Amino acid sequence: MEARSIRCGGHGGLVDMLKKVVTLLALAVLLIVGLVLVAKLRDPRGREMDRTSEYLDYLWKHPPRCICGFNLEPAHLEDERFNGHGDGLYTAFALRCLCGNTQLHVLGHYWRDAPSDPLIFGEPIVVQCKSCGKTVTLFDRSKDGYDAEIGYGLSGANGENPAEEFKCDTCGPCAIELFVGLEYHDDLFGGEFGDFRGREQDLFSWFTLFGRCSKCLRFIIIGEFECA
Ligand SMILES: [Zn+2]
Numbered sequence: 688m689e690a691r692s693i694r695c696g697g698h699g700g701l702v703d704m705l706k707k708v709v710t711l712l713a714l715a716v717l718l719i720v721g722l723v724l725v726a727k728l729r730d731p732r733g734r735e736m737d738r739t740s741e742y743l744d745y746l747w748k749h750p751p752r753c754i755c756g757f758n759l760e761p762a763h764l765e766d767e768r769f770n771g772h773g774d775g776l777y778t779a780f781a782l783r784c785l786c787g788n789t790q791l792h793v794l795g796h797y798w799r800d801a802p803s804d805p806l807i808f809g810e811p812i813v814v815q816c817k818s819c820g821k822t823v824t825l826f827d828r829s830k831d832g833y834d835a836e837i838g839y840g841l842s843g844a845n846g847e848n849p850a851e852e853f854k855c856d857t858c859g860p861c862a863i864e865l866f867v868g869l870e871y872h873d874d875l876f877g878g879e880f881g882d883f884r885g886r887e888q889d890l891f892s893w894f895t896l897f898g899r900c901s902k903c904l905r906f907i908i909i910g911e912f913e914c915a
């Protein structure tokens with residue numbers, strides 16, 4: 688009996704010790720979580736990064752109206768040439784025709800501001816799918832982007848020459864796998880844009896159209912449009 692009671696007592700001691708260890712571990716976990724939370728609250732950069740990722744998440748999930756005529760997929764491109772013009776929020780989408788075709792043709796207007804200026808490929812930009820025959824207007828600065836949304840209008844003449852297919856420098860007109868890059872002001876989600884709550888996605892300040900040429904497989908910039 689005595690031996691048994693000693694054994695029982697020994698077992699009880701082990702359970703007590705395990706309980707203590709579990710309690711200590713739980714306290715340690717709580718302490719670490721608490722410290723991390725305090726550090727985050729004290730670090731404005733941490734808070735800012737949280738907000739930035741929240742805004743980016745919103746923009747990924749709410750693409751602007753002008754690209755909604757396509758199947759869209761968030762694009763994460765390694766090439767820094769396609770990461771925008773500087774500060775601000777940047778998102779990019781891969782475009783596919785609603786029929787699933789990724790090899791699309793781009794129509795726009797070639798012109799020069801002055802005879803010595805470089806040749807520009809301008810809007811309205813129209814995308815054509817030769818697989819299903821669909822033609823969709825992709826971008827027109829007089830209707831799309833920050834200035835158009837705010838009502839500042841558009842200065843300068845676009846689309847005066849007849850529409851032509853975009854030509855790769857090397858291959859000429861050909862099918863292109865398309866991507867759109869969109870840039871937004873940092874303060875877009877602040878109080879001053881309260882009237883535009885829920886349609887921040889349409890207030891992009893840059894619209895960049897680029898793509899992979901189906902012949903030479905290079906990534907090429909088709910057009911960059913400052914919209915603010
Ligand atoms: Zn199609």
Ligand SMILES: [Zn+2]
Nearest residue numbers: 855858900903
């Ligand atoms: Zn090419």
